[in-house]
Amino acid sequence: MEKIKNDYRYLIHNPSRDTKGAREMFSIEIAKKARHFHRQIPGYKMTRLVSLSELAHMLGVEGIYIKDEAQRLVLNSFKVMGGSFALYNFLRKKLGTDEDLSFEYLKSKECHDKLGDITFASATDGNHGRGIAWASQQLGYKCVIYVHHETSQPRIDAIRGYGARVEIVDGNYDDAVRKIAEDAKKYNWEIISDTSWDGYTEIPTWIMQGYTTILLEAQEQLAGLGISRPTHVFVQAGVGALAAATVGFYAALYPDNPPKFVIVEPEKAPCIYESIKNGKCTSVKGDLDTIMAGLACGDPSPIAFDILNNNGDVFVVVPDYTAARGMRILSCPLTGDPFVISGESGAVTLGALFTLKNKNCPDDLKKALALDKHSNVLMINTEGNTDPIQFRRVIWDGLDPVPKKFTEIDIK
Ligand SMILES: Cc1ncc(COP(=O)(O)O)c(C=O)c1O
Numbered sequence: 206m207e208k209i210k211n212d213y214r215y216l217i218h219n220p221s222r223d224t225k226g227a228r229e230m231f232s233i234e235i236a237k238k239a240r241h242f243h244r245q246i247p248g249y250k251m252t253r254l255v256s257l258s259e260l261a262h263m264l265g266v267e268g269i270y271i272k273d274e275a276q277r278l279v280l281n282s283f284k285v286m287g288g289s290f291a292l293y294n295f296l297r298k299k300l301g302t303d304e305d306l307s308f309e310y311l312k313s314k315e316c317h318d319k320l321g322d323i324t325f326a327s328a329t330d331g332n333h334g335r336g337i338a339w340a341s342q343q344l345g346y347k348c349v350i351y352v353h354h355e356t357s358q359p360r361i362d363a364i365r366g367y368g369a370r371v372e373i374v375d376g377n378y379d380d381a382v383r384k385i386a387e388d389a390k391k392y393n394w395e396i397i398s399d400t401s402w403d404g405y406t407e408i409p410t411w412i413m414q415g416y417t418t419i420l421l422e423a424q425e426q427l428a429g430l431g432i433s434r435p436t437h438v439f440v441q442a443g444v445g446a447l448a449a450a451t452v453g454f455y456a457a458l459y460p461d462n463p464p465k466f467v468i469v470e471p472e473k474a475p476c477i478y479e480s481i482k483n484g485k486c487t488s489v490k491g492d493l494d495t496i497m498a499g500l501a502c503g504d505p506s507p508i509a510f511d512i513l514n515n516n517g518d519v520f521v522v523v524p525d526y527t528a529a530r531g532m533r534i535l536s537c538p539l540t541g542d543p544f545v546i547s548g549e550s551g552a553v554t555l556g557a558l559f560t561l562k563n564k565n566c567p568d569d570l571k572k573a574l575a576l577d578k579h580s581n582v583l584m585i586n587t588e589g590n591t592d593p594i595q596f597r598r599v600i601w602d603g604l605d606p607v608p609k610k611f612t613e614i615d616i617k
Pocket of ligand 1: 498
């Protein structure tokens, strides 16, 4: 049942814990395959796992760990992990092989001669398009990216910087997805979309599987700290692909004892939240006007929804200033904690944790979250300052301040 309290809305969900789908899509073998592929990408290295131990102490939990995807390759966001793995699988399929292929081979003249000209295409609200443009350029293929008219210039420039053609489409992200799907048929482009729809699930599945490299790395890093698994995972959702990959990976790894999964969205674009509330995929209409550009999606991905519906524990929607507060906490941490550059979509989970630890947190939510001094919370900083101008507006100019009545966080 939906509850409205304070400045956020929440749903305590009773998932079926049917992990069949998660185990099929996100088995450890698949995650290892993705990791094996990503390791070959020039410049690949593990992103850091940051421990915010002072903040954890302040919030009364054992640990807060941030997987810092701002440092992923040169791309400032996690997204390339999905897009590159999808391109890899697409090319393998086109070559008619199940064999592992090297990055070098995929770039080679021999491979290009076999496959001929290919143009990859996708809609984006910024980061996915940047990842696809980069991976296409690395592998030597053409790329066309559609963005919607609210997409900021720095995001567009970044995509063009990797040689892609960028078209600006009327409407929002979901309109851009629909438009490129139509145009791809006309021009014979190959759509590499991170969201799924009826009859289009294979590529979005590969994209979600590509994200599991991030989680496999995080597991290794946590193990190095003597932590076998996080007790809580907070993850942000746009169309839900990253959230489903994260939840699915951990549900498959620990089917009998999964972490608690908390899914966070902006109040202006809560398509996963509305879908869980209604028990079926539900679109959110309107201009999706949120500072969290990466999460500004109105149509959930159906394959992601199924995983989240079966396994997610708590769904929360928060106002924009929750993300802005998360960005400020990360960039200006407590003494002793390292700083993290995090963009709006990257920081919202930490902002949400901070909000939820307020003493005002309703009892049923507190019970459902079960955050205590034994909790180790994992989050993904999904982007750095992917829009540096907006980043400075928030951090330097104090854009989206927390309203005064919500500034008195009482955590004890
Ligand atoms: C920075 C960032 N974080 C999170 C997400 C959410 O991912 P998904 O759309 O798979 O839910 C996106 C999506 O573009 C993003 O760019």
